Amino acid sequence: MTETTYRSGFACFVGRPNAGKSTLTNALVGQKIAIASSKPQTTRHAVRGIVTREDGQLVLIDTPGLHRPRTLLGERLNDLVRETWAEVDVVGVCLPCDQRIGPGDRYIVSQIAELRNKPKIVVLATKTDLVSKARVLSHLVDVGKLGEELGIEWADVIPCSATEDDQLDVVADVLMGLLPEGPMYYPDGEITDEPEETLIAELIREAALEGVRDELPHSIAVMIDEIIPRADRPEDKPLLDVFATLVVERDSQKGIVIGHRGSRLKEIGTEARQQINRLLGTPVHLSLHVKVLKEWQRDSKHLNRLGF
Numbered sequence: 670m671t672e673t674t675y676r677s678g679f680a681c682f683v684g685r686p687n688a689g690k691s692t693l694t695n696a697l698v699g700q701k702i703a704i705a706s707s708k709p710q711t712t713r714h715a716v717r718g719i720v721t722r723e724d725g726q727l728v729l730i731d732t733p734g735l736h737r738p739r740t741l742l743g744e745r746l747n748d749l750v751r752e753t754w755a756e757v758d759v760v761g762v763c764l765p766c767d768q769r770i771g772p773g774d775r776y777i778v779s780q781i782a783e784l785r786n787k788p789k790i791v792v793l794a795t796k797t798d799l800v801s802k803a804r805v806l807s808h809l810v811d812v813g814k815l816g817e818e819l820g821i822e823w824a825d826v827i828p829c830s831a832t833e834d835d836q837l838d839v840v841a842d843v844l845m846g847l848l849p850e851g852p853m854y855y856p857d858g859e860i861t862d863e864p865e866e867t868l869i870a871e872l873i874r875e876a877a878l879e880g881v882r883d884e885l886p887h888s889i890a891v892m893i894d895e896i897i898p899r900a901d902r903p904e905d906k907p908l909l910d911v912f913a914t915l916v917v918e919r920d921s922q923k924g925i926v927i928g929h930r931g932s933r934l935k936e937i938g939t940e941a942r943q944q945i946n947r948l949l950g951t952p953v954h955l956s957l958h959v960k961v962l963k964e965w966q967r968d969s970k971h972l973n974r975l976g977f
């Protein structure tokens with residue numbers, strides 16, 4: 670009998686906004702954990718997904734994007750990204766096939782290349798389903814050139830699609846194979862070690878982001894005020910009361926989030942409640958309030974309160 674090596678470790682996906690990082694994380698983990706939305710820059714927390722297999726365990730860390738910082742929030746996010754990169758074994762650089770490789774991608778990759786403790790770097794050529802085979806090929810040629818230009822040896826380059834399940838097994842195999850020998854860090858079946866509260870807040874934020882435009886996505890944060898099991902419920906029919914506050918930066922944004930006679934807020938509540946039910950497997954009653962914290966992104970006290 671041959672002994673197989675058990676591998677374990679950490680990986681994160683990086684790439685420009687909308688590159689498909691969250692969707693790929695979700696697809697690999699097989700359950701909705703990281704926030705995925707069609708609006709760029711919506712991933713803020715380092716949400717982890719865990720892929721446990723017979724041959725190893727891969728812990729995926731979902732980082733926010735790296736941007737030229739314009740606010741205190743921006744600076745903190747960049748620090749968080751660099752800290753994360755220094756901790757992981759593998760970084761998956763997501764370069765979507767439907768976009769040309771640009772200065773933004775070059776900047777991100779060059780920042781990783783400059784790290785002292787460099788992780789292994791894999792290129793994930795995402796969203797293959799959106800383009801022709803010929804375009805995928807020319808994209809892969811450009812990926813090769815990018816590596817040469819920056820003096821990086823890619824550990825692997827994998828074209829894939831998270832939404833069409835194209836080559837996701839290869840992505841999982843390759844990432845797993847690049848991990849060091851190690852123990853199972855988390856019990857089998859555990860998908861994330863993020864506190865439930867954070868996940869609930871992310872689900873509410875995601876619901877609030879649906880259909881909003883421009884500035885607003887960056888201005889919304891969610892605070893969970895309280896989660897309490899309803900007292901008078903039988904044990905086999907629990908109900909959770911979740912009290913949460915949607916924080917915006919301006920009065921005008923408050924109006925948008927609440928909507929005409931509260932219609933928008935109601936929609937957000939319904940959508941978020943369904944998602945939370947699914948996450949916890951328990952019915953919840955969700956009370957949402959909207960509050961204006963002026964310029965919270967620039968205020969360190971507000972940022973601390975909101976968990977940044």
Ligand SMILES: Nc1nc2c(ncn2[C@@H]2O[C@H](COP(=O)(O)OP(=O)(O)OP(=O)(O)O)[C@@H](O)[C@H]2O)c(=O)[nH]1
Nearest residue numbers: 687688689690691692706709710712796830831832
């Ligand atoms: N067609 C297609 N669309 C995809 C694929 N992967 C992601 N998308 C879409 O691309 C958009 C962005 O995906 P996300 O996973 O949120 O991207 P992200 O890189 O996490 O984005 P940020 O959080 O803004 O950094 C969403 O609308 C996804 O549905 C894919 O493989 N194929």
